[in-house]
Amino acid sequence: MASPCELLIETQDQLFANHLLQQVVAQTKRIEQKYSRYIAGNLVDRINHSNNSWVKIDQETHRLLAFAQTCFELSDGMFDLTSGVLRKIWDFTGKGQFPRPEQVANIIKHIGWQHIEFTEQHIRLPSGFELDFGGIGKEYAVDAAAKLCTELAPTVSTLVNFGGDIQVTQPRRHHAYWQVGIESPQLKNASQQVVPCQQTENTDQDTHAMVKIASGGLATSGDARRFIIHNNIRYSHILNPKTGYPVTGAPRSVTVATDFCIQSGMIATMALLQGSEAEHFLQAQQQKHWCYW
Incomplete structure (x- = not known):
């Protein structure tokens, strides 16, 4: 998945947790072997x-x-x-x-x-x-892993996290929510401000939002780490397929919460592709979101 991956399981049974982890790893590797553009012969x-x-x-x-x-x-x-x-x-x-x-x-x-x-x-x-399934592949793998967890552990709450793309299977037994932090982009221009479009009670406007998830998906798209500087202008890695050039005026980061990770990822990426109209697009979807410029 080209990113840090983790599986959080609400259980005291170490043997069961190890077994579930092994099954999720196998499922994830199967999807990566099948759909990655980096693997010859797949x-x-x-x-x-x-x-x-x-x-x-x-x-x-x-x-x-x-x-x-x-x-x-x-x-x-x-x-x-x-x-x-x-x-x-x-x-x-x-x-x-x-x-x-x-x-x-x-x-x-x-x-x-x-x-x-x-x-x-x-x-x-x-x-x-x-x-190139890169636009939906990781989110699809997250949902597939979460589905497998539900099948193998129908009464246990699990959180699948592949590089910040997340799916929670069901509410936790004792604390109900998993807490997930959304990092704001690191801005090199001090004159710019990071302003969430939508806030929660736990939002820190300078650093991140803390999101409570009982179940459902969360995905983030952004250009905080992938960009190019040309003639002192910063260009995002989010490319317009119609022009072949980077989208302009887009937020630095968009996070969306929906029922499924792949749905969240789709909306977050679509929002970035809207450029300066990203916030209007997100509001029209009527899904909970966090947007940093």
Whole structure:
């Protein structure tokens, strides 16, 4: 998952906790092996190198593709799993250069979910196109791990946390809530302010919000650690698939709480893709959220 992962279990039974942890690790590794674009020879790799040929898929993959289709439609084309090819010209590790206009023009020819064909059994990508499940994969793994916990431990409250994307299965027996801290972005420009769009009783406007979760999902999207400086201008790693350039005017961080982690992640990412209209978008969704500029 390319991030710290943890499983919190409300139990005194160490053997049971170890068994549950092993099952969750196995499930998570299965999903990563199947959908990571970094693993040669897996399903995603076969799809991305299919050269306009049909590739067989299973029901799990079809459900993910159907969800991606919904994301694409709800975002007016901004949430696009084919936009991962932009990584070929953008590097936000601190080593990359600002791409040339001709590089951007060439790469966006290979972006556009509307060009992807899929059925319940097969998928076909045009030559030069790629799928990148990075926008929903980790959140999907969180929900899958939480679902497994519910099946194996229906009376035990568990919290799945993969790199800050969280799902809680049910209320705790004695304390009801799990408490989760939301870190505010570290701002390098002291003149900027961090202002939550929505606050709780435990909000510290300078540092973080403390959220109490009985059940449901929480996900955060932001650019606090991934960005590029060009001509003294800071550019986010959140890229507009229609232009090939970073989205401008977006918050530094958006956290959303819904029933499921994958739903929270979708809304948080969509909000960032709205740029300066992120807060209006979030308010329209009528979901609890925290937004830092």
